[in-house]
Amino acid sequence: MWQEAGVIVIVSGAVAYLARKLFGVGPKPKKPPSFVPLSDLKRRR
């Protein structure tokens, strides 16, 4: 039975991975230190 369990784990993992890539959900890869783009500056109020 453990073989079937292994299969389920691996296949669900693959499906989840693809779903994440497709829909962009899930933990994002760590963002490298980024610049503050000029266009995102604080608005003047």
Next chain:
Amino acid sequence: MSATALAHPPTARQALVLVAGNPNSGKSTVFNALSGARTRVANYPGVTIDRRSATVTLAEGLSIELTDLPGTYSLAARSREEQIAVESLLGHGPRRPDAILIVADATALARALYLTVEILEIGRPVVIALNMTDEARRDGIEIDIARLEVLTGARVIPTVANKGLGTDALGAALADAIRQPVTPRPPDVARPVALVTDLAELEGVILAEREMQRPEDARVWAQWLLLSLEHEADDELANIPQAIRAAVHRVTARAAAAGRNLDLEIIGGRYQLVDRLMGEVCRTPATPRRTWTDRADAVLTHKAGGALAFAVVMMVVFQALFSWSEPAIAVIEDTVAAVQSWVTGVMPAGPLTSLLVNGVIAGVGNVVVFVPQIGLLFLFIGLLEDLGYLARAAFVIDRVMRAVGLHGRAFVPMLSGFSCAVPAVMATRTLESRTDRLLTMLVLPLTSCSARLPVYVLVTATVFAPGTTVGFLSAGAVALFAMYALSVVAALTAAAVLRRTVLKGPAPTLVLELPPYRMPVFSVLLRGVWQRVKTFLVDAGTVILALTIVLWALLSYPKDAAVSAEAEQARAAVSASGAPPEQQEAQLAAIDSHESGAQLRYSVAGRFGRLIEPALEPLGFDWRIGIGILGAFAAREVFVGTLGVVFDISEADETNEPLREVLRAATWPDGARLMTPLAGVSLMVFFVLACQCMSTVAIVRRESGGWRWPIFMVAYMTVLAYTASLAVYQVGSRLGWGL
């Protein structure tokens, strides 16, 4: 400059140095020389250009983050990618650059000075690496470095980066620039009064909308906006406040009504300064010396010689891609097979073992098998590009490519598509414009890659009896040629159509620099190749692996317990029969393949195949071919193997006689022959036009930055393939051909 490893963690606030420069100025070489092997490649969020950065120790206690920007001729941005690069330079807040390093080609100093003038206006300390001074000297160009330093307010360090000269002095100059920052005087650019008024108006709007660290920054941004924002069409630039856009439009419209061209005023003013600087600082011989480059170009871009040279170079690249990677691919395939046998031997039989062998290991194999071709292709591209020949090749072939709306530089990717689309799609990075890149990527899969060959071979061998000829050529050869011709026509036509519809945009502009021929620096070259391979493995490879696993599941489940039980019984009977061992083995193998076939029919994929059969019939395919087509999505070569399983043949490949026999004998339920010549042609046409390679989908996703385009690509190609096969089969049937 010591390239020592950091002895202690970087200080809390590390200085940031950005590296800018024209393309072909040796910027990569300078960057590598400063950063050693410690380069990280990351992505700017939202776009697909690479961002290279490294932590460099310049001196005791001073470590900086060195970030490489894409090579540009100016800061004006036409694409989101260029915008990001520029915004890094202009960026405010905690991550404003502490210094900017400009790499300038001493033999093309005037143009480098244009970018320099733009960057000096930003008001951050600037260090100029005057690169390729050896070539300048050889060409008789003299540059007064001291005077240039005085006039620009920037340190100027002569370097010959590809020989490693000058990098220490450069590191020291950067350290000085950071420790004792000197803000350069704003360059003395001539501006017509009307322009000054326009800029003041725009600056007012900018300051009202955004906080600037210094008021001068508003002018920098104002000029950048005037040059970068589109007026007639939409541009790709993001996050520009509406009020600012409106102000830019107002100013531009007013200028146009008065007959003024703002681009000309801004750029022309800068070049006036550049020419003045050049006059003071640079002396070129009255009659330019005839350089090696001129001599070479006399042949390589000559009317006849150029075309010939082009053909020869392309043939070499083509041949290399087709055959030089074979040994490595064979090694990889053998290793995969060996690992698979080992796992099968070591683990008890069962679904997990099957998954590991046919899903995971096969999946990893599917990914790694691309590495030789990717490596080879990028080695060639890098070599041709660094040599300087790639620009000449684009020059020669541009006329032909432009007829269908493709860029001259799209030639190499298109050519390599005949070997394999995956590295070819990656190679579209040599195209500057995003639209050109997308267009090329989307039509690339139509070039008949080498994975389609096994299918063609199998089909032609099956449907054409050996010895059938058309004229004096064998029918098989004619069919093969026809398929390749079809793929070329389809690719060019698709480009022309997409260019006019979905990817409408300005015609690709070719304003190309033809750099002097130079010896490539192999360390830079190899490092570049490795970056590409790594990117592929991490970004596309994981997706391919996941897809292989999912496909395995669809082809293996659900299982019919009755079929397994029957097979077990049959196996037991064979073992108990007492027949000689070879006979027993053969019988067991037959039972195995029969069982696989039956289970395949029962699986999700199998049922799907039966489901869509009514749609496939008009093309001449039945559900068994349908399953083959579905399996081929993993990789086209899998088509043959899948067909083998469906038709109960074990270890099928395209030269396998039993498979061909079985295919020839296969019939529809009503007894009519399945694989008629017409059906064969229809199948081949389908393969030419359909996008059946999940690896291609994965790499297009990566290179285009999302799923939208790969999905579109699969959709349009499927429609195209279906329609064409349909037309071929239906029209052919009516005309009574090949039945």
Next chain:
Amino acid sequence: MSATSTRRPLARVPVGSTVIVSKVSGTRPVVRRLLEMGLVPGTPVTVQREAPLGDPVELRVRNYALSIRRADAQKIEVE
């Protein structure tokens, strides 16, 4: 080496002659690019050669080589 002072398109300038740019027209992206690469009015430019198929053309500007399409060269006035 051009002795005439008449305005004509760069595309009509024979290979080997040097002329001065007087006006650059065309679509905005092309014009901007040409200007940035140094083809501003007042700049001397030499027609170096043509591609094997006649198009594009190679120019020499400020000591470097540039290639542009004939159609774009048609819209550059020189004298």
